Amino acid sequence: MNTTEQPDQKDIKEQLKHTYDQALENTREALDYMAGFGIKPEGKLGLFLSPSTRQKEIHRLPYSHKAKQVVTYETQPGEFSALCPFSGLPDFGVLRVEYVPGSFILELKSLKYYILSWRNIGAAQEDITAYIYKDLMEWLADPAHLTVTTIYNVRGGIATTCSIDSRKQ
Secondary structure, three states: OOHHHOOOHHHHHHHHHHHHHHHHHHHHHHHHHHHOOOOOOOOOOOOOEOHHHOOOOOOEEEOOOOOOOOEEEEOOOOOEEEEOOOOOOEEEEEEEEEEEOOOEEEOHHHHHHHHHOOOOEEOOHHHHHHHHHHHHHHHHOOOOEEEEEEEEEEEOOEEEEEEEEHHHO
16 A cells, blocks of 8 residues: 555544544433433443444345245354443443345355444443344345344343344334
């Protein structure tokens, strides 16, 4: 890559400032929202981004087979994480996606980038599961069924598993 293709330092600084400002505003909004329920953060508080900043597209490939196979993607522990909106600490877990393709299948590299896009986002575990389900349903368009499950590491002695199954909607 030659120097004419590299972003200039001013552009990088502006991008970082915009990201910081966005994270600060989102964190303030989350704290105000929680305060309305009498919830105050404990410990150190970190900045986090809004779910609206997640990757907006997952590439897909056509599925033209008559076979109704079950496709399952499951992250390894530590590969899926987001931030707790109450503490800013990371919530690590396993993301499991199971579907029977209709017209499309998901392209794996794109799915991986989508999963990584959650790393700096602060949201409740249940909300993240619902966002992911909605996004995948949109990109798969017409799966025979879709199940999204998040299995989070134990926190405060409580294990959390969230699951949305299109067959139960």
